[in-house]
Amino acid sequence: MSKFWSSLAKQVEPYIPGEQINDDTIIKLNTNENPYPPSKQVIRAIDEASKNLRLYPSPTVDELRSEIGNINELSKDHIFIGNGSDEVLAFSFMAFFEPGKRIKYPEITYSFYPVYAKLFNISSEQIMLNDDYTIPIERFYDSDGGVIFPNPNAPTGIYLELEAIKQILENNPSHVVIIDEAYIDFAKESAVSLVEAFPNLLIIQTMSKSRSLAGLRIGFAIGSPELINGLERIKNSFNSYTVDRLAIAGAIEAIRDNDYFQQTTTKIIESRTYLKNQLEARHFDILPSQANFLLISHKEVNAESLYQELKKQGILVRYFQKPGLENFLRISIGTPEQIEKLLEKIDHIIKPSP
Ligand SMILES: Cc1ncc(COP(=O)(O)O)c(C=O)c1O
Known part of the structure; x- marks a missing residue:
């Protein structure tokens, strides 16, 4: 605590992100990044855009909004762009949730929600x-x-069918229902088809996972123009240029290179099934994930010690020291080579030596 901090700075309980280690020899399966690099088109576009860094980026980000609108069969008035979906989430809390009125979210969920609620x-x-x-x-x-x-x-990875989402929307007609679809491209289908029918639905997606752009920081919201305007009002009261030129240029190409997106997403989904089967053969219990990670537990293996042992052996996975999750590890889906290494190390750790 510092005497210089405002009461707000004293009260907040900041989010703790997964470890980011700058060491190429570590196999990093702890923050649900994509194991494949971004499309080559993205890199070329960023290179080109770097020639104009002297100039401010577009405050309205119209071109990227139109690209995202096109793939979702909606006009750009339905799209809002932010600096990672975490920023879009923060703006949404400010734009749609009211101090004094209780919001609902699951007890086991993305740990940024309680942080924003407090903030x-x-x-x-x-x-x-x-x-x-x-x-x-x-x-x-x-x-x-x-x-x-x-x-x-x-971190469960469990998917909820659109019919259920529809019921939640119908039963909250006067309030905004935010569906955070960070992992939806690895799952059955997005709720975007419900946007025109439900003005209270806000979908938030990210380019960090399925488009391999966690380092570029692009997230976006899809919703009725009424909700998008609310987000614009908050953004423009905070920072007119939350997304930079390089990020805009790269994100546009990531959307355009649909073939690459389809190929890498398919590979990750196939690897997810492979890893699940392999871990089940080793008697792990695995929740049915439709994301790019698995939440796993083992009756005879302590999750925290497995996390520590894997870390010592150069593999980073996510352990949450949180009630309800003490016995679980969350493992991001890596490349087939990374998965083989992981399985090899797990075998070494859990199999008692003869
Ligand atoms: C559920 C969920 N929402 C949002 C995010 C934030 O993603 P980003 O800010 O990189 O777009 C994450 C990141 O791990 C997540 O797991």
Whole structure:
């Protein structure tokens, strides 16, 4: 604590991101990055855009909004761009959730939601998941101040069908329901088809996972023009240029290179099934993930010690020291080579020597 801090700076409980280690020899499976590099088109576009760094970027980001609108069959008025989806989430809390009115989110979910709730003084009801870690739909009805959850949920990876999302929307007609679709490209289908029918639906997606651009920081929201205007009002009261020239240029090409996106996404989904089968053969319990990670546990292996042992052997996975998650590890889907290394190390750690 410092005497120079405002009461807000004293009260906040900052989010703790997964470890970012600058060491190419480490196999990094802890922050759900894409194991494949971005499309070559992206790199060329960033190179070209670097010639104009002297100039401010577009404050309205129209070209990228149109590209994202096109692939979703919506006009650019339905799209908002931000500096990573974390920023879009923060703006959404400010734009749509009211201090004093309780929002609902799952008890086990993305840990940034409680951080934003505290930062913006928004009270919340944390809804317990069902015993099988699925979302109890009815408990999200009739919220006092709005609803937010990821689909697939994080860190469980469990996907919720559109029919259920529709019911949550229908039962919250006066409040915004935010569906954080950070991992949706690895799952069955986006809720974007519901946007025209539900003016209270805000979808948030990111280029960090399926488009291999975690380092570029581009996230976006899809919703009714009414909601998008609300986000614009907040953004333009904070910083007119939240996304830079290089990020805009790279993101446009990442959307345009659909073939590369399809190829890398398919490979990750195939590797997910392979890793799941391999871990099940080693008696791990695995939640049914539709994301680019698996949440795993083992009755006879302590999750924290497995995390520590893997780390010693050069493989970083995510261990959450949080109630309800003590027995789990979250493992991001790597390349086939990384997965073989992981399995080799796991075998070495869990198999007692003869
Ligand atoms: C559920 C969820 N939402 C949002 C994000 C943030 O992504 P970014 O800020 O990189 O777009 C993450 C990142 O891990 C996530 O897991």
